[in-house]
Amino acid sequence: MAKIDTARFLKDLNDLRQIGKFKTGVHRPTYTPQDMESRRWLMARLEECGLEASIDGIGNVFGRHKGPGPHILAGSHIESQNEAGWLDGALGVVAGVALARAGLPVDVCAFADEEGHFEGGFLGSKSIIGELSEAEMDRSRSRNDGRPLRTWLAEAGLAGLPRITLDPARYKGFFEMHIEQGTQLENADLRAGVVTGIVAIWQWRITIEGMQDHAGGTTMAERKDAGLAAVRLLAMLDQEFPKVCGERSTWTCGRIAVEPGAPSIIPGRADILFQFRDIDVAVLERMERCLRACVQESNRRERTVATLTNISKSLPAPCDPAMMAALDAAAESLAPGKWQRMPSGAGHDAQYIARRMPVAMLFTPSIKGISHHWAEDTKEEDLALCVSILGNAAERFLKG
């Protein structure tokens, strides 16, 4: 088997951590000078490993293996959230470099803006599968400063460069290593997670219109309390969703806002953000039916008017069975009994690449589950173990 140089892998990760260093994490928003420096650093590493490195018109950094196939693709993203962790996507990119260093027939890619600093998000992975139009690029603006994507690309020296498109025929599949961003592995005392798929996220807004009134002068029977209607609806969802969810479904109300929000005023309006996630479209559709029925029931019971609007529906991206089997076997050989299969609740570049080729993901534990914060971390021995599992799995899969 190819030998992964885990010490060099850790050194690469720590070198990259110096670029845009923020406390123990990094601050490398997409297309900032720090981000561009990290992309140039990556191109140098790819060349070092004998790959042909390039950067394209959306900022994707690509390292092309010069030898014969069959090939695999490996990578993730290299920019970070604001003042965020040193691993996150950088881990998957540097893991790709480690596989290339070990001589595996791997192309490595760092997809631009997985973190969604720009409207649309996932610009790099959408672009490389041919699903980012020039018109979308014209429209997109920075969520940090509101300036157009085109302006940022020009300032980063990327304007006018051609955009790379993947040739699916070149690859057996795409491997992405990433931190878990949760506590499931840590709580179960496990060291690796073989991802079964990336859940779809279906996001909704519920607005409830009532009547703003004085809390003293309005009897209980007269009220059209939008805040109370929101509470009753959310309590109903809390009762009903467990009856229709899947084993690993999640559902979250991240925002409840009532207006005007003063102590002596009956809320006239409530604004709710609600989302649910699962890997199975049948389960998602069951949850949607339940949500619609609960909103309808709210409108039957209450004197307020609830309106449900879909914000977005992403597609689930199931992982490839043969690739998962290779990861299972590699994990069991290197960390027997210390791994599990699990879905990814968060979105990743792999969900877009899955539209063109088989994909699989490997999760490392996240200490205390901290993610998108500079304190994010993973034990070095777990990082080393997981890159070895990834290399071992890639080889098994290539031979399989």
Place this chain on the structure above:
Amino acid sequence: MAKIDTARFLKDLNDLRQIGKFKTGVHRPTYTPQDMESRRWLMARLEECGLEASIDGIGNVFGRHKGPGPHILAGSHIESQNEAGWLDGALGVVAGVALARAGLPVDVCAFADEEGHFEGGFLGSKSIIGELSEAEMDRSRSRNDGRPLRTWLAEAGLAGLPRITLDPARYKGFFEMHIEQGTQLENADLRAGVVTGIVAIWQWRITIEGMQDHAGGTTMAERKDAGLAAVRLLAMLDQEFPKVCGERSTWTCGRIAVEPGAPSIIPGRADILFQFRDIDVAVLERMERCLRACVQESNRRERTVATLTNISKSLPAPCDPAMMAALDAAAESLAPGKWQRMPSGAGHDAQYIARRMPVAMLFTPSIKGISHHWAEDTKEEDLALCVSILGNAAERFLKG
């Protein structure tokens, strides 16, 4: 019986409406030039009616009847909320003038800052019953511009004037007429409300501490969702309060705020403002026990920590039975079947005056219940009817 000149009463109200006119309402915040102009206007009206008019060191305008007693006191407040209605408290002050004009043995008072433009609120009625200390006046600041009360008083020419204190022995009781600020009269097609008392307001803050987490990476069983715990607690209160409340109790959650309030983040903290109102302390105490039990139950059931803090507890001010009986009889004689008894859910100067003498209040209907907004209004025929009821009741009570 004394004859109330309702045409003159309506003219006085409309004259006063010109001072600080804002659209169809008025803008007369306490101690502003417009407010001081309205106080001088009032003093001239009081002198016109043969009363001895004065203004004191907190801005209370007082008209003292020069003849023998027994006396009654009548009035309310003359300043307005910002860009608010023309009636509100001005109605009760001008009604007092109308009673004086009719020759009734009435002292008339416009209490300063019922509207709470300054910290503390109810400055005038607190001062006149001897419950506003110089130290409290030193501390109080404008809620509009943050400048000290003392500065405002000096600019209004009131600094150093003596403060009037009521002699309870002089009065049989205090009558305050006011707009309802709700829709109970309008919805029941009634033209007058005999107030049974001013409710106490007990205000609470509930904070819930959970754990902020990624909505994708955290399983349902791992979550410490402060927003969900808030929903469950508020739903429990919605279930339990009807079992312990009184017939006219109200309870309101005016604010629910979850942090950070983003679609994909499990809320780590929730902040709730909750209040209940009743005229009966036994009912208020029952509601407090229920609230405490529900918070305790939340802490037994949930993985979050709910903390209950009392913000304030005011005292209820029941109206005087003999004064209410006089209002009942007057209302039934002038508007048979077109009036009802009802509590006041909002606070009024009468709640402080009640600490020194019997009080009663009469409500006029509020069109659409609009209050604290320039669109506030009441039909002129209802205004005229209610001032006649007030005069009739005052006379009955004085003779009783």
